[in-house]
Amino acid sequence: MTKEIILNHITKIEGHAKLELGIDQGKVTKCELSSVEGSRYFEGMVKGRRFFEAHEMTSRICGICSCAHVIAAISAVEDAVHYTPTKQTKELRLLLTYGERIRSHATHLYFLALPDYLGYESALAMASKFKKELQVALSLIKLGNSIIKGVGGRDLHPVSATPGGWLKFPKQEDLSSFANLLREAKVAAKKTCDLFLSLDYPKFESNTECFALHQKGEYATLGGVFTGDSGSFTKDRYREFINEYHEDRSTANFVVKKDHRYMVGALPRINHSAEYLSHDAKSLLKSSPLRKSSKNPFLNNIAQAIELMHCIDESMRICLNLKIVDEKPQELVLRKGTGVGCIEVPRGTLWHEYTLTDEGIISGANIITPTAQNLLNMQEDIRDYVPSLLSLPKEKITLQVEKLIRSYDPCFSCSAHFLEVNWS
Amino acid sequence: MKLLVFGNPYLNEDNLALIIADNLQRDFEFTRCTSPDEILNFLGEEIIILDVVKNSGIPMLITDLNQIKKASLMSLHDFDVGYFLALLQNMEMLPQITIIGVPPVGDIDKITQQVKSWIKKESCLLS
Numbered sequence: 001m002t003k004e005i006i007l008n009h010i011t012k013i014e015g016h017a018k019l020e021l022g023i024d025q026g027k028v029t030k031c032e033l034s035s036v037e038g039s040r041y042f043e044g045m046v047k048g049r050r051f052f053e054a055h056e057m058t059s060r061i062c063g064i065c066s067c068a069h070v071i072a073a074i075s076a077v078e079d080a081v082h083y084t085p086t087k088q089t090k091e092l093r094l095l096l097t098y099g100e101r102i103r104s105h106a107t108h109l110y111f112l113a114l115p116d117y118l119g120y121e122s123a124l125a126m127a128s129k130f131k132k133e134l135q136v137a138l139s140l141i142k143l144g145n146s147i148i149k150g151v152g153g154r155d156l157h158p159v160s161a162t163p164g165g166w167l168k169f170p171k172q173e174d175l176s177s178f179a180n181l182l183r184e185a186k187v188a189a190k191k192t193c194d195l196f197l198s199l200d201y202p203k204f205e206s207n208t209e210c211f212a213l214h215q216k217g218e219y220a221t222l223g224g225v226f227t228g229d230s231g232s233f234t235k236d237r238y239r240e241f242i243n244e245y246h247e248d249r250s251t252a253n254f255v256v257k258k259d260h261r262y263m264v265g266a267l268p269r270i271n272h273s274a275e276y277l278s279h280d281a282k283s284l285l286k287s288s289p290l291r292k293s294s295k296n297p298f299l300n301n302i303a304q305a306i307e308l309m310h311c312i313d314e315s316m317r318i319c320l321n322l323k324i325v326d327e328k329p330q331e332l333v334l335r336k337g338t339g340v341g342c343i344e345v346p347r348g349t350l351w352h353e354y355t356l357t358d359e360g361i362i363s364g365a366n367i368i369t370p371t372a373q374n375l376l377n378m379q380e381d382i383r384d385y386v387p388s389l390l391s392l393p394k395e396k397i398t399l400q401v402e403k404l405i406r407s408y409d410p411c412f413s414c415s416a417h418f419l420e421v422n423w424s
Numbered sequence: 425m426k427l428l429v430f431g432n433p434y435l436n437e438d439n440l441a442l443i444i445a446d447n448l449q450r451d452f453e454f455t456r457c458t459s460p461d462e463i464l465n466f467l468g469e470e471i472i473i474l475d476v477v478k479n480s481g482i483p484m485l486i487t488d489l490n491q492i493k494k495a496s497l498m499s500l501h502d503f504d505v506g507y508f509l510a511l512l513q514n515m516e517m518l519p520q521i522t523i524i525g526v527p528p529v530g531d532i533d534k535i536t537q538q539v540k541s542w543i544k545k546e547s548c549l550l551s
Contacts, residue, residue: 107503123511124507124510124511124514127511127514127515128515128516131516131517134511135517138461138464142461145459145461155458155459156458156459
C-alpha cells in the first residue's frame with residue numbers, strides 16, 4: 001500500500017514548515033522536512049554596520065526570542081574585542097534570559113503543546129474546560145513579560161543591554177517586586193510540572209546525540225563548553241565541528257556535527273547539567289521519567305516544565321542578591337577580530353559570530369539557531385517514528401508527527417530558515 | 425475606566441491608534457500596551473481598547489467580541505489582541521470591554537473627533 005502525506009502548513013509551531021512523507025509497503029520512502037519561510041538575510045544585513053548595531057538588528061529575527069538574539073549578538077561582539085563584562089552585567093543578562101525562558105516555555109507548553117495531549121484543536125477550544133490551567137499559563141507569561149520589561153526596558157526587543165554593559169538599570173525596588181512575584185510563581189511552576197508529568201507520552205528514543213553548553217558549577221546559560229555524549233568543544237572551534245548545508249527545498253539551513261545529527265534544547269540541557277538545577281527543580285526531576293541521557297524528544301515538554309522552576313529559582317536568587325550599582329557601559333577598545341557568542345536560549349543553543357574591522361565595522365556574520373540545529377534531527381526522528389504508526393489512519397499519523405515536531409518547540413521564523421506535510 | 429491603546433509606532437499600517445491617542449492626550453489618559461497580556465493588569469476594570477482594524481475603511485465601535493474574526497493560533501506570533509480577548513471570553517474572565525477600531529489610514533482629524541465622542545459616550549455609559 002502506498003501512502004503520501006503532504007503537510008503544507010504545520011500548525012502550532014513558530015513560523016512555517018512543510019513535511020513530505022512517502023510510505024510504500026510499510027516503509028518510509030521519502031521524508032523531507034523543510035522550512036518554507038521567506039529568506040531572512042540578517043547575516044547580510046548586518047555587514048557594513050557598526051558593532052553596536054548587531055544586537056539591535058538581529059533582535060528582529062524573532063519577537064518570541066528577541067532577548068536571546070540580543071544577548072548572543074552582544075556576547076559575540078564582546079568576544080571579538082576580548083572584553084569581559086562585569087558581574088552585574090552578567091547577572092542582568094542572565095535575568096533577562098531567564099525572564100524570556102519563563103515566558104517562552106509557558107506559552108509553548110500551554111498554548112502549543114498541551115492541546116495535543118488533551119485532544120483539542122487549540123488552547124482556545126479548551127479554554128472553558130481548562131480555565132485554571134490557562135490561568136496558570138497566563139500568570140507565568142505575565143511574569144516573564146514583567147521581568148523582560150523591567151530589566152530590558154521593553155517586553156519585546158529589549159533596549160537596555162549593550163556591548164560593554166547596561167544602558168538603563170532596573171530599580172532596586174523593581175528587583176524586590178520581581179522577587180515577590182517569583183516566589184508566588186513557584187506554585188504555578190509546580191502545577192505546570194505536575195500537569196505535564198500526568199500526560200501520556202509516546203515511547204520513542206531518538207537515535208541522536210544531545211548537545212548543550214556545560215559549565216562546572218552552574219546550569220550553563222550564557223557560557224560554557226558545547227558538550228555532547230561523545231565529547232565537547234569550545235565555542236571558538238565551532239566551525240571545526242558544526243557544518244551548515246543548504247537543501248534547495250528549504251530556506252532553513254541544515255546543521256550537522258561532523259555529518260551526524262544532534263539535538264539541542266531543554267532535554268539536552270537537563271541531560272548534561274541536571275546536577276546544577278535548583279533544589280526544587282531537582283526534586284521535580286526526581287519525580288519525572290527523565291533519566292540521564294533521555295533521548296525521547298516528547299519528554300522535552302517535561303524538561304521545559306522543570307526548567308520553569310529552575311528559571312524562577314535562579315531569577316529569585318538574582319533579584320534578592322543583586323545590589324544595583326550605577327555602572328556606565330564600558331567603551332570597547334576596538335580591534336580587528338572574530339568573536340563567537342554561544343548561549344542557551346529557550347529552544348536550545350544559539351550561535352552568533354561576527355568579524356569586526358579595527359574600526360568596529362561588521363565584515364562577516366554567521367547565526368545558527370536552535371531550530372536549524374534540530375531540523376535534521378526532527379526529520380530523521382519522523383522517519384524512524386512513522387513506521388510504528390502505520391496501522392493508524394492518516395489523520396492520526398499526521399497528529400502524531402505534528403506532536404513530535406512540536407515537542408522540539410521549533411521556531412522556523414528564526415531558522416528560516418518550518419511545517420506543512422505532503423504525504424506521498 | 426481604563427483606556428488602552430495598541431499599535432506599533434514604526435509601522436504605518438499599525439500606528440494610527442497611537443496617533444489618535446496622542447491627539448487626545450489632553451482629554452483622556454491612555455495606557456500604551458505592547459503585549460495583549462497587559463489586559464490582565466486591568467481585569468477588574470471597565471476597559472476601552474483603541475486599536476487599528478485591518479481591512480477597515482472607517483472607525484468602528486465593537487461591543488460584541490463575536491464581531492472579531494478568530495484566527496487559529498498557528499504560532500505564538502498569532503497571539504494578538506483578538507485572540508487574547510477570545511481566550512479570556514472562553515475562560516469567562518473577560519472584563520466589560522469596548523473596542524474602538526480605527527482604520528489603518530484615513531482623515532486623522534475626523535477620526536480623532538469620532539473616537540473622542542465615542543469615548544465620552546462610552547465612559548458615561550460605563551460610569
